Amino acid sequence: MLSRDCELSDLRGVLASAASGVGASLLLEGGIGSGKSYLARTAVRIARTGGLHAVSLRARPSGTALACDALRQLRHSVAAVPSPADAAAQHPAGRPHGPEAASDWLDRFVAALTPRTPVLIAVDDLHWADEGSLYWLDHLMARLEGLPVALLATITPGLSSPRDDDPGHGRSAAPSADAHAAGGGVGARDTGTRADRAAVLARVVSDFQQRTVLPGLSPAAVGYLLTSFFGGPVADTVVSACHRVTGGNPLLVHALLRELRRGGEAVGPTCEQVERLGSVEIAETVVARFRDRFPTVGRTLDAVAVTGRADSDAALVAGLAGIPRPEAADMLHTLVRCGVLQDSDEGVVFAQPMMRNSFLAALPPSEHDRLHTAAARALHAAGAPTQEVVHHLRHTPRIGGRWAYQLLFDSACAALSRNDLEEARTLLERCIQEGDAADRPELLRLLGYVDVVADAPAAAVRRLRTLEGPRHGDDTAPLTLVVNLVQAIALDGDLDGAERTARAALTGVEPTGPAQEPAAGALAVLGVLGLLTGRPRTAPPLPAAVAARTSWVRCAQAALSALTARTHGGQRAEVLHHARAGLREPVISADVPTTPLRLLLAHLLCEAGEHDEALAACRTLAAAAHAEGARTMAALAETVLAMCGYRAGRLSEAAGAARSALAEGPPGAWLGSTLARCWLGGILLDSGDLDGARRLLLDDLSLTDLPEAAVPDLLFHRGRLHAALGHIHAGIADLEECGRRLPRSPHGYDRHPWRTVAATLYAAVDDRTAAKRLAREELELARAWGAPHAVATALHTLALISNSGHRLSLLREADGLLQDSGAWLEHARVLRSLGHELLRLSKMRQAREQLRAALALAEKCGAGPLVDDLRADLTSAGARPRRVETGLDALTPAEYRTAVLAAEGLTNQEIADRLFVTRRTVELHLTRVYRKLSLSGRADLPAAVAGQVTAADHRSLRRVGTDGPASPPRTARRSTRLRPAS
Numbered sequence: 001m002l003s004r005d006c007e008l009s010d011l012r013g014v015l016a017s018a019a020s021g022v023g024a025s026l027l028l029e030g031g032i033g034s035g036k037s038y039l040a041r042t043a044v045r046i047a048r049t050g051g052l053h054a055v056s057l058r059a060r061p062s063g064t065a066l067a068c069d070a071l072r073q074l075r076h077s078v079a080a081v082p083s084p085a086d087a088a089a090q091h092p093a094g095r096p097h098g099p100e101a102a103s104d105w106l107d108r109f110v111a112a113l114t115p116r117t118p119v120l121i122a123v124d125d126l127h128w129a130d131e132g133s134l135y136w137l138d139h140l141m142a143r144l145e146g147l148p149v150a151l152l153a154t155i156t157p158g159l160s161s162p163r164d165d166d167p168g169h170g171r172s173a174a175p176s177a178d179a180h181a182a183g184g185g186v187g188a189r190d191t192g193t194r195a196d197r198a199a200v201l202a203r204v205v206s207d208f209q210q211r212t213v214l215p216g217l218s219p220a221a222v223g224y225l226l227t228s229f230f231g232g233p234v235a236d237t238v239v240s241a242c243h244r245v246t247g248g249n250p251l252l253v254h255a256l257l258r259e260l261r262r263g264g265e266a267v268g269p270t271c272e273q274v275e276r277l278g279s280v281e282i283a284e285t286v287v288a289r290f291r292d293r294f295p296t297v298g299r300t301l302d303a304v305a306v307t308g309r310a311d312s313d314a315a316l317v318a319g320l321a322g323i324p325r326p327e328a329a330d331m332l333h334t335l336v337r338c339g340v341l342q343d344s345d346e347g348v349v350f351a352q353p354m355m356r357n358s359f360l361a362a363l364p365p366s367e368h369d370r371l372h373t374a375a376a377r378a379l380h381a382a383g384a385p386t387q388e389v390v391h392h393l394r395h396t397p398r399i400g401g402r403w404a405y406q407l408l409f410d411s412a413c414a415a416l417s418r419n420d421l422e423e424a425r426t427l428l429e430r431c432i433q434e435g436d437a438a439d440r441p442e443l444l445r446l447l448g449y450v451d452v453v454a455d456a457p458a459a460a461v462r463r464l465r466t467l468e469g470p471r472h473g474d475d476t477a478p479l480t481l482v483v484n485l486v487q488a489i490a491l492d493g494d495l496d497g498a499e500r501t502a503r504a505a506l507t508g509v510e511p512t513g514p515a516q517e518p519a520a521g522a523l524a525v526l527g528v529l530g531l532l533t534g535r536p537r538t539a540p541p542l543p544a545a546v547a548a549r550t551s552w553v554r555c556a557q558a559a560l561s562a563l564t565a566r567t568h569g570g571q572r573a574e575v576l577h578h579a580r581a582g583l584r585e586p587v588i589s590a591d592v593p594t595t596p597l598r599l600l601l602a603h604l605l606c607e608a609g610e611h612d613e614a615l616a617a618c619r620t621l622a623a624a625a626h627a628e629g630a631r632t633m634a635a636l637a638e639t640v641l642a643m644c645g646y647r648a649g650r651l652s653e654a655a656g657a658a659r660s661a662l663a664e665g666p667p668g669a670w671l672g673s674t675l676a677r678c679w680l681g682g683i684l685l686d687s688g689d690l691d692g693a694r695r696l697l698l699d700d701l702s703l704t705d706l707p708e709a710a711v712p713d714l715l716f717h718r719g720r721l722h723a724a725l726g727h728i729h730a731g732i733a734d735l736e737e738c739g740r741r742l743p744r745s746p747h748g749y750d751r752h753p754w755r756t757v758a759a760t761l762y763a764a765v766d767d768r769t770a771a772k773r774l775a776r777e778e779l780e781l782a783r784a785w786g787a788p789h790a791v792a793t794a795l796h797t798l799a800l801i802s803n804s805g806h807r808l809s810l811l812r813e814a815d816g817l818l819q820d821s822g823a824w825l826e827h828a829r830v831l832r833s834l835g836h837e838l839l840r841l842s843k844m845r846q847a848r849e850q851l852r853a854a855l856a857l858a859e860k861c862g863a864g865p866l867v868d869d870l871r872a873d874l875t876s877a878g879a880r881p882r883r884v885e886t887g888l889d890a891l892t893p894a895e896y897r898t899a900v901l902a903a904e905g906l907t908n909q910e911i912a913d914r915l916f917v918t919r920r921t922v923e924l925h926l927t928r929v930y931r932k933l934s935l936s937g938r939a940d941l942p943a944a945v946a947g948q949v950t951a952a953d954h955r956s957l958r959r960v961g962t963d964g965p966a967s968p969p970r971t972a973r974r975s976t977r978l979r980p981a982s
Contacts, residue, residue, distance in 0.1 A: 002221035003248070004039065010212055011043045011152070015050060018118040018150035025144060025151040027126075027205065030214035031339025031351070032289055033251020033282075036154035039214070040122045043152050047120040052150070054120045059128035061292045066133035070121060118148035126153040127201070134200040141207040155205065158337025159289065216248025226268070229257050234268040241271040247352040255279040256354060278357030286340060286355070294331050296323050301335075305359035306371040306392075309347040316382075320374055372396045376404070386411065394426060398433050405434040409443075416446065419628035421454045441467055445481055452488045453593045453630040456666035460488035479518040480591045482506065483525050483556075487596055490529065491632065493671040493707020499529040521553035521592070524560040528600070531563045532709075534743030551585045552592040558582030559597045562604050572608050572786035579604045583617055587624070595621055595633040599640040607751060609787035611648035611822035618644055622657075635665025636672040642679050646686075647789075649825030651862040655683045674710040682717035685724060686825065688864030697721050712741045716752040723761055732761050753778065753790070756797040763801040771801045789823040796830050799837075808837050825866075828857035832870060839877055848879045853931075856890075860934065888945065890932045898925040899933075903941040 010026055017024035030036045040056070047054040055073045057066045123129070123137070137151075144151060205211075217225075223239040246252035259277045260269060283301075290297040303320035304310050310317045310332055318328035332348050335341040342351040350356040360368075376392035380403060390411045393404055412427035428447050435443060444467050451460030464485040482505040489498035506526055509519045562578035565571035579601040587594060598621055606614035618641035625634035638661035645654030658680035665673055681696035697718045706714055719734030735758040742750050755778040762771035779794035792814040799810035811834040818827040831854035838847035855870040891899060894915075901911045908926075912919045930937065933944045 003218045007212055014150045015047055018148050021148045023144035023147045023149045025208045026210045027208035028154045028212055033249045034214040035250045037124050040124045040154050044122050052118045052120050056122050058124040061128050120150045123153040126155040127159045131197045134204055137204050138200055156338055158334045219243045230268055237271055238268055241274040245275055245354040252352055252354050255282050278361035280362040282358040283362040296321055300331050301359050302363055305356045307375055309349045311347050316378055319378055320371055369397055394430055421450050421629045425450045448484050452484050453633045456668055457488045457491035457670050461492055479522045483522050483592050491671050493709055495533050495709045499533050502526040517550045517553045521556045524556035527560040528563055531567050551588050552594045555582045555585045555594045555597050559600050575604055575608050603640055606644040606647050609789050609821055614644045632666050635661040639672045639676045646683050648822050649861040651683055651687050671707050674706055675713055678713040678717055685721055686863050693721050712738045716754055728761050728765055732758055753793055756793055759797050788817040788821045789826055792817040793826055811837055824857045825861045825863055828854045848877050895925045895929050898922055899929045899945055903945045
């Protein structure tokens with residue numbers, strides 16, 4: 001009886017009135033499954049518990065003499081009531097068991113009742129009552145106020161079955177207008193009987209003193225049922241979804257729970273699962289309720305379920321169901337009155353989504369195909385909007401009409417233009433069924449593009465391989481196909497195979513004018529692959545007088561120019577120029593995916609030391625790919641984001657991106673997933689999770705299982721892991737092999753600083769010659785490249801293995817290069833080494849400052865082992881390190897007070913006056929506040945302290961100078977720290 005408090009109150013009021021000798025009546029109205037019958041049974045139990053005589057009646061479509069049933073039930077509980085058999089003596093010419101005789105004797109009984117013998121008469125499904133029973137109820141209602149009788153009835157509006165006195169008529173359909181005309185007098189008699197019954201039913205319904213319409217269960221009630229079913233709390237979103245699809249209808253809610261049990265749901269379902277559920281039992285129940293009046297109700301509701309709605313003239317539904325339009329319109333009108341359907345702005349629809357799902361679930365596949373095919377043909381013939389016709393074409397077998405192919409193809413192209421890749425894939429695959437052999441190449445080309453960006457690269461390679469063929473004349477379509485194919489091969493991990501495929505396909509191709517722009521773009525992609533594999537190839541440009549107009553061509557040329565400048569070293573400024581130009585190109589082409597090229601440019605920005613810019617580009621590309629449903633491109637962007645985040649020292653963000661790439665990317669081993677695993681292992685190593693790093697880099701990966709392009713990445717991080725585990729020689733071997741596997745160029749800077757790590761390991765085993773050789777090589781290449789963080793890393797390594805006389809100058813130079821580089825983790829390491837060197841020189845105060853700064857950066861990075869080492873270093877240096885070096889909890893009381901007042905808009909002088917300090921002190925406090933909170937300036941302070949300052953803090957700050965200084969709120973330590981702006 002959830003959500004039925006008001007209805008129960010009305011029931012008790014009616015029973016109390018009858019018990020006092022004053023008759024009362026209550027009519028419960030509701031659609032199918034609203035709980036009317038359960039309330040009637042509850043009323044009978046309450047009445048009997050309260051000492052009332054209860055009569056429970058139920059009308060049926062087959063016809064039931066309610067008066068006889070009532071008399072029979074009362075005879076068993078009240079001895080003074082005459083039996084129905086005694087009615088024969090009073091009605092010798094009539095039917096002793098008919099409703100008239102029973103009504104007569106029931107009237108005598110009721111007239112003799114006293115207030116001490118109140119009676120509840122509960123009539124369920126009043127709409128099915130026969131004409132005699134309705135006359136009896138009409139007669140009882142007229143005398144009800146003076147009798148100790150409570151009359152309760154339930155009714156479904158619109159659900160009634162007209163009948164005549166023929167005993168067998170109750171199971172036959174209502175005659176049509178044509179049958180009445182043909183039947184003469186019989187038809188007239190039927191019409192009169194039907195009209196009389198309808199009039200009596202309307203009069204009885206209108207005479208009820210109270211009428212209550214049963215609403216659906218509340219969301220809270222549905223949530224209670226779900227919690228009881230699963231034995232624990234269920235997410236609010238799931239509760240809302242269950243309430244939305246069922247409308248709170250008790251019958252549908254319990255059917256939903258049964259379907260969940262059949263599906264084996266041991267835990268709470270997802271919203272998507274709830275919204276797809278339907279129950280065949282529900283469809284069968286609804287059809288059974290209406291079949292006596294409308295034999296074709298099943299076909300009609302199937303048609304509404306397939307089309308999703310019925311128009312006001314019911315023409316489409318009538319055609320699909322194979323019935324006359326007036327009959328369909330009458331049926332829909334009745335179903336709306338009964339609450340199965342409802343009127344909406346779009347037409348007549350199912351009142352509850354689960355009801356529609358139930359009819360779809362009960363629909364045989366052959367009937368499902370037939371209805372969708374018929375709907376598509378009818379809507380196309382009627383000139384319906386394209387999206388309505390295509391909705392049905394998606395679910396049909398091959399129709400064979402050219403119009404169907406054209407509609408599907410146009411809709412697929414529209415889906416591609418709005419980046420709805422899943423919709424485009426579905427429509428293109430349906431186009432292959434509907435189109436001719438001549439349509440197949442173009443469809444496979446578009447499907448290949450979708451596969452490249454949204455599916456496993458291996459699937460894209462297989463599909464695009466089927467389209468390889470010679471190029472004819474000026475046809476440029478094969479060139480874009482080649483670009484998509486080689487990108488798919490590269491993403492599958494075979495860079496060498498991609499380069500060979502591109503070289504073979506582009507032999508003899510030369511761009512000669514604007515019409516050959518795709519040739520220039522394809523050759524640029526070939527040049528990029530050659531540089532990545534160590535086989536550089538110069539791509540001939542377009543003629544000087546012709547500028548590329550196609551976005552993807554310009555992006556490919558920018559990638560080639562940037563990678564060429566990087567490979568030949570010493571041209572960092574040129575790399576930055578071309579990378580930024582390529583990233584500024586708009587994404588306006590659906591022919592060639594440019595995300596891999598853009599991610600290459602973002603990675604080049606990171607290698608050039610523009611960490612924040614590279615991270616921002618990766619985040620933008622990942623968000624766009626996720627929004628488009630481009631699963632492969634999203635996973636690739638998350639992988640590059642992890643790589644750039646690691647280089648910048650954002651270990652938490654990098655780990656999250658790598659895990660997202662592995663969890664949400666396409667299944668199987670491909671370049672993105674393999675790189676994500678390698679870099680996640682390196683991230684976990686620096687975060688202190690050695691077991692996780694070992695599992696990723698040693699247990700789950702081997703060189704034989706990896707794409708060749710990812711082998712250097714595995715070797716680099718595995719070598720570092722070996723060193724951390726104490727296996728120095730194994731680490732050196734992996735790092736040396738990493739250097740051999742990297743593409744070679746005479747002046748280029750390697751994308752992995754393997755020499756610096758190997759140099760420290762050689763120094764650890766006392767091979768100073770090899771250590772210095774590698775460190776100097778790295779420094780020379782880094783200086784030629786010009787990236788500040790690369791030079792600083794090489795200087796740091798050289799300082800660690802050099803004589804003490806040069807160590808301090810090398811470390812200070814490295815510190816200066818890293819000040820604004822954005823490479824947090826490497827800067828923390830350099831500051832730690834600088835602190836150690838200052839300690840060796842007995843400069844204790846300076847050493848502690850460097851170690852504290854290093855600790856703050858290490859905490860921002862999330863580098864757990866480095867944080868622990870720095871805390872130990874500070875303790876050894878005689879300092880007492882604060883528990884937290886970043887965030888509000890890291891501020892001293894004086895810094896906290898200064899930050900709060902500055903956030904309120906006070907000037908430095910006003911803060912100095914308020915706190916009784918000098919203006920210079922305020923400036924020093926704010927400088928430390930900006931560093932600890934990772935803020936760029938005063939404008940960021942209000943957001944940083946928002947919600948952290950209590951009213952007591954404000955009152956205390958206003959009293960500063962009289963009652964003593966205020967301290968920052970000592971709440972529980974936060975488990976998460978503020979993210980720095982990047």
